[in-house]
Amino acid sequence: MKLTSVVEVRFKGNRKEYFTWPSDEPLVLHDPVIVEAERGQDLGRVSALGAIAARKCGAGCQGCSLSSAASAASAAPAAPERRILRRATGADTRTADQLQSEEDQVRRTVLDQVRRHALPMKVSDAEWQWDRKKLTVYFTAEQRVDFRALVRDLASLFHTRIELRQIGARDEAKRLDGVGRCGRQYCCSSWLPELRPVSLSLAKDQHLSLNPSQISGGCGRLLCCLRYEHDFYVETRKRFPKEGKLLRTRVGSEKVLAVDIFRETVTLRAEAGDTRVVALEQLKEEVERSSST
Numbered sequence: 001m002k003l004t005s006v007v008e009v010r011f012k013g014n015r016k017e018y019f020t021w022p023s024d025e026p027l028v029l030h031d032p033v034i035v036e037a038e039r040g041q042d043l044g045r046v047s048a049l050g051a052i053a054a055r056k057c058g059a060g061c062q063g064c065s066l067s068s069a070a071s072a073a074s075a076a077p078a079a080p081e082r083r084i085l086r087r088a089t090g091a092d093t094r095t096a097d098q099l100q101s102e103e104d105q106v107r108r109t110v111l112d113q114v115r116r117h118a119l120p121m122k123v124s125d126a127e128w129q130w131d132r133k134k135l136t137v138y139f140t141a142e143q144r145v146d147f148r149a150l151v152r153d154l155a156s157l158f159h160t161r162i163e164l165r166q167i168g169a170r171d172e173a174k175r176l177d178g179v180g181r182c183g184r185q186y187c188c189s190s191w192l193p194e195l196r197p198v199s200l201s202l203a204k205d206q207h208l209s210l211n212p213s214q215i216s217g218g219c220g221r222l223l224c225c226l227r228y229e230h231d232f233y234v235e236t237r238k239r240f241p242k243e244g245k246l247l248r249t250r251v252g253s254e255k256v257l258a259v260d261i262f263r264e265t266v267t268l269r270a271e272a273g274d275t276r277v278v279a280l281e282q283l284k285e286e287v288e289r290s291s292s293t
Contacts, residue, residue: 006057007084008048009035012100012127013138013175014189016047018057018080032088032096039161040133043088043096056193092130099128106158110137113153121145124172134161140172170195173219180217187224198222206233236261240280248290249283251276 007027010016019035021027031046048056057080088096107126114123121141128135135158139145147164154162167175174188174195188195203215203226217223240259241247247254247268254268257275266283269275278286 006050006054006080007033007046008053008056009033009044009084010047011042011044013125014177015127015175017044017082018053020080020083022083027084027087032093034085034088034092034130036082036085037129037131038134040129040131041085043092043130096130099130099132103128106135107137109157110154113150113157114139117147117150117153119145119147119150121147121166124167125175132160134163136163136165138165138167138172138175140169141166169219170217170221170224173217178218180223182225186218187228192224192228195224196227198224198227202226202230205230233261240266241283247283247287249286250290 005020005022007019007021008016009019017035027033027046027049029046029049032043033046034041034043103126106128107123110126111123114121120143121139123137123139125138126135127138135154137154145166151162151164170188173186177189178186180186184190198221200210200222203210203222206226206229208215208226212222215223215226237259240261241256243256243258245256247256249268251270254270256266257269258267259265259280260267264280265277266280267275267277268283
């Protein structure tokens, strides 16, 4: 296998797909390339190469298949069905830039048509395929939408194949990008490889406020960071006594009121009502001495 046989290519809205690169000429990150697309060609930029791209593709991507049943039996990695046709030229990228500059107007035109048809849907984004053979419209909706008449009208307006793709609120935030409450770019738009379910129990395990306005992202759903920080909280708390537990220390019986996993401290309250904050390691020594006497 050549080092660049599998290549990850990104398109507008953080959409990514995987392709093969049959040439011996090496690609580098951010190279603009022309790729095979459904019934045509599209332009994207290289975002991962070689072993990294192959590993990400093998973790679960669309458009891949095993070459044969024998390959499946031997657990061979999946290979992309489509390929990169060539590097994009300056004229190719200018065409792509021109198409992207038109997409805001396209979205407004689609929105006007949605209102005319009185459809309960929110138009999020529009994306031209580089060869103009397909226009994809992304939308969100609370229920199933019958948009067959809308598609016919859009096809007559734009004279191309129309695809309406319903996405969720988190996918919409990933496409449109933005700045989170932490002051940084959305994780889903920058580095987070996949959107996984986030439940309220993750916030409970981290002792966070359960007020939705405090733990929700720009998409209105629970923050993605609740999930990828969760394992750290769970593993770290195993080193601490549980809140509410009674411990025998140098001052007698004390109840654990709270733990601070970052400062490595535990807040205790004695039977007389006095409270104190003690370092975790010191508390462990006190409990060990008290149990040995």
